Ligand SMILES: Nc1nc2c(ncn2[C@@H]2O[C@H](COP(=O)(O)OP(=O)(O)OP(=O)(O)O)[C@@H](O)[C@H]2O)c(=O)[nH]1
């Protein structure tokens with residue numbers, strides 16, 4: 001199913017704005033309505049202001065005469081702002097190590113399961129490292145995803161140091177010739193300094209063995225709106241993030257958070273979660289995404 005059909009709430013985020021601008025034409029109130037629509041869609045104040053400034057400049061240059069032209073320009077500008085990033089997940093390294101981090105319940109473990117399935121289907125062997133040693137159930141959950149996806153699970157003793165479990169998984173993968181390790185980590189609140197320090201340690205230790213950490217993916221629940229941005233800001237301080245996996249965009253999310261994350265943090269949204277199933281993960285596509293918002 002295409003992205004646009006799966007974005008239930010995000011889809012049509014701007015239809016209200018569209019209806020009013022088409023019936024009335026472009027005037028001062030139009031700009032105000034557009035600003036409001038963007039902020040309501042979770043794009044954030046600073047991203048919205050920057051986008052509007054650029055649009056107004058273009059309008060001044062005479063490129064916006066009617067509502068249709070404004071909408072076309074808006075869509076083109078949004079797609080340009082959101083696109084152009086390299087979304088490939090880097091697999092160089094023997095093995096390559098992908099770390100998944102984020103606050104509690106955002107979808108880290110589920111995203112790992114979906115991605116492992118995709119990689120295994122592409123013919124790549126995958127080891128899942130059960131770095132969430134906080135709860136026994138977390139290891140079991142990852143184990144189920146390993147079974148469903150055809151990946152191998154490496155787990156440690158309950159309550160073990162997550163860094164050492166992930167390190168062991170990397171050594172195991174290396175010895176077995178498995179090219180890719182995906183490491184799960186426990187959910188952590190971004191304002192808990194000790195937990196954020198632990199994350200920095202995981203990153204450090206994971207790079208000490210035979211593998212190379214090529215991706216650190218922050219998982220954000222899209223329905224948390226602007227709070228997701230605050231989370232992202234804190235996580236960038238403790239781990240060198242390479243991308244964002246934005247989950248639950250099939251739910252009540254309005255989608256503008258994608259713009260805020262990329263614009264304010266410069267971290268590309270690489271993956272989008274669109275449901276709880278194993279197939280419900282797509283690579284982010286800026287054009288398709290913008291189309292969906294206006295559909
Ligand atoms: N609708 C929807 N649900 C999702 C998506 N991704 C994950 N979920 C659900 O969100 C809930 C939490 O997912 P987990 O993968 O356990 O989240 P987590 O970040 O690993 O959670 P902790 O390990 O407890 O921090 C589960 O019920 C998932 O099925 C998504 O893209 N869409």
Ligand SMILES: [Mg+2]
Pocket residue numbers: 108109110132138184185186187
């Ligand atoms: Mg988890």
